[in-house]
Amino acid sequence: MNFVVCSTANTNPPFSYQIALLKYNGGGDWYSNLETSLPNLIKFCNANLKTNINPEQAIVEAGSMEIFNYPLVHVTGHGNVVFSVQEAENLRKYLLGGGFLHISDNYGMDKFIRTEMKKVFPELEFVELPFNHPIYHQKYNFDKGLPKVHEHDNKPPQGFGLVYNGRLVCFYDVECDLGDGWENPEVHKDSPEAREKALQMGANILSYVFMLKN
Numbered sequence: 001m002n003f004v005v006c007s008t009a010n011t012n013p014p015f016s017y018q019i020a021l022l023k024y025n026g027g028g029d030w031y032s033n034l035e036t037s038l039p040n041l042i043k044f045c046n047a048n049l050k051t052n053i054n055p056e057q058a059i060v061e062a063g064s065m066e067i068f069n070y071p072l073v074h075v076t077g078h079g080n081v082v083f084s085v086q087e088a089e090n091l092r093k094y095l096l097g098g099g100f101l102h103i104s105d106n107y108g109m110d111k112f113i114r115t116e117m118k119k120v121f122p123e124l125e126f127v128e129l130p131f132n133h134p135i136y137h138q139k140y141n142f143d144k145g146l147p148k149v150h151e152h153d154n155k156p157p158q159g160f161g162l163v164y165n166g167r168l169v170c171f172y173d174v175e176c177d178l179g180d181g182w183e184n185p186e187v188h189k190d191s192p193e194a195r196e197k198a199l200q201m202g203a204n205i206l207s208y209v210f211m212l213k214n
Helices: 037-048 065-069 085-096 110-120 192-213
Strands: 020-023 058-061 072-077 100-105 158-164 167-174
Touching: 037 192, 058 065, 065 085, 072 192, 085 100, 085 110, 085 158, 085 167, 100 110, 110 167
Parallel strands: 020 058, 020 072, 072 100, 100 167
Antiparallel strands: 158 167
16 A cells, blocks of 8 residues: 655645544544644654654544545544444455554443454454564563553553454554543643653554554
């Protein structure tokens, strides 16, 4: 897949990439971290990884052909997620073509997203990634896996993946709340340390994805 280089008027040079937030059906709050989460992560990556990502996030629907413009699509929320047959087929084509999905359970979407991702990859199961997986060891090292941002059910954070023909196509953080950790400090009153760790892990995800594109 050749991803479109995203640019805006009066921008020189053009941005290398744009990343997107997934808008899905089912009544779940896909927009729960809409205002500051991805924009803050992009700002952090452009400053610390020297990436050239469009500072404006895109919003894309699961069934839209526009999804093929984005090397990474972020999914979050607290509740129900529903993919139609067409949307599941479109997501599958996107991921098999080189796209990447990052799912961040904002607490409450786990039982829904697992069912819906089965529509996308009936033949795959989410597998927990070992702590030595490269996604945990890009610019920032996370020797014990995901950082803990928010407490949910008094369980450790876990990072799961969908691996197709040896390639990680989807990374799923559970009991972690990475997306919340990217938001402005006044939103959740997270400590500076927790926010920094969340942003660093998010940067690792983007770095891993862009590494695969090169």
